[in-house]
Amino acid sequence: MLLIGFLLLQVVPTDPATVLAGPTATPAEVQALRESMGLDKPVWLQFVLYLGRVLQFDLGRSMISNTAVIEEIGNTIGPTIELMLASLVWAVPLGILLGTLAAVRRGQLLDRVIMAFSVAGVSMPIFWFGLILIQYVGTALELLPFQGRGGPLWSLDGLRHIVLPAVTLGGVFVGPVARMTRTALLDVLGADYVRTARAKGVAEGSVVMHHALRNAMIPIVTLVGLQIGFLLGGAVVTETMFAWPGVGRMAVGAITSADFPLAQGAILILAVSFIAINILVDVLYAMLDPRIARR
């Protein structure tokens, strides 16, 4: 990931030294700057040096604001985590609920309606959904703000500001979660231990919640974990659309203004988050499945 991020920025036909030196700089000044930045060295050596700095948590300085990249990330990571959590906190339970209803009513009208919505949700581009929300809820009805972060989440204004971005980002996640839940649950509902539970005289609702869903959570968590990468991508779009001061928007800004160290840092932090989330998923496994916990 580090390498890909690095190489992607290498192939961009913009010379960082030219950008940094400004339009009035002489070629000699640009050359001097290039040498001081180490850009005259071979690409592989640049990468090795970059790796060495990353390992010391030195991600360089932003070429635009001259603040440390690590500091910029520190300022933007909070809002991003906030937005991701605000999206997941409603999208995952709703997806699981819809998927469960669909599985229990398999083949019936409710199942078909839920699955139709889920397909629509999966196919819907996130920016389109966001724009629709901005147009109708934001500007036409003026119900909710759609620009920026209104303050800390525990304040009313903060809460009002996060609704639209969180609905947008979570909205594209409900469909996949519902589909996964339905598939996983249908699989589990045919299991022998579900028959055992029924043979004990357990009521159907409890059979589904207590016996089936608990087992179905293992594949659901796996798939949700894998889909988090997709959600990170969605966060970049959503943050840009709603002027949300997060890592995603910062990354887009850094790339458009050719702020290489900042862009590299943003890509790096997104990659690290993805890995961290996958580790979290593995921890969740152990909590859900005693066969893994005791191993």
Next chain:
Amino acid sequence: MTFDIASPPRQGGEARYDPAGDMTDSTGLLEVRDLAVHFHSAEGTFKAVDGVSLTIRKGETLGIVGESGCGKSVTALAVMGLIPRPPGEIAAGQILFEGEDLARKSASELRQIRGNRISMIFQEPMTSLNPVHTVGDQIAEGIMLHQKVGKAEARMRAVEMLKLVRIPAPERRIDDYPHQLSGGMRQRVMIAIALACQPRLLIADEPTTALDVTIQAQILELMRDLRDRTGTAIMMITHDLGVIAELAHRVVVMYSGRVAEEASVADLFNDPQHPYTLGLLGSIPKLHVEEERLATIEGTVPNPYSMPTGCRFNPRCPFAIERCRVEAPPLREVRPGHRSACWRAPLEEHVL
């Protein structure tokens, strides 16, 4: 009331069951009358059970034998009220349990009975327990549900049940998850779950098939012991005639969704009166006779969507006559307590 494993069997040995039958209690514990279970699919209607009648008296163990697909498991699931609807359906007949017709009961009424007055153990101990709950919780669940007791009380009884099915260190094992137990232990846990509410009837669907032979013997021994101790009637479904000989009082032989023969164990083994039973008995390997090949029944089970007319066994039957191909034989008494659905019974008249 709880079980006390130290106390002697209530009436000792097999004395609880009176093979002659209690004349004052002619209805029996479970009486299935002309049961028909159909499954509807795109290819048509599959009559898995087609007019089966059988009776289990209090404390009696009835064996049901037959090949895979003969309808023995479906009969059991129908008694439990566990036929999946759709595609399944109880198309006709009555299931009288202690005088009440289970075929007419609502789902919630059936839930009151399942796991309480009738319970069931299944073939696959490896997959029949829920992997994410401890065995203690799984035993306690049924106890809390049917006996309306609290968590602590249910847990205590669960420990007792584990002791009853002879699981060592039950106080420790109760917090184990199923994957920590062997196949034999898991089947013991299944038996503990089934017996936790002291059912009047225990349905055992091939409880030993998936286990290796030594464990099979242990489980059968345990079941016999618990039966004698508790007086629970057992419907023992199997394709293993050895299991029947070990445990059952009477046997029902099923073929293609119908009862072929019904007799006491001794009568069935000594004097089978249906050609299919004869074939089944012929396929048991004998230690004292040297045989090149085991006897087999020629042909295969009929296609459920195109049953032969007349007797369903006629295409495979060495005794078949013209009548067998035209008219289905009713189950009729060959001797007191011994019934056979064969036009040619008693068979010895036709053997040279």
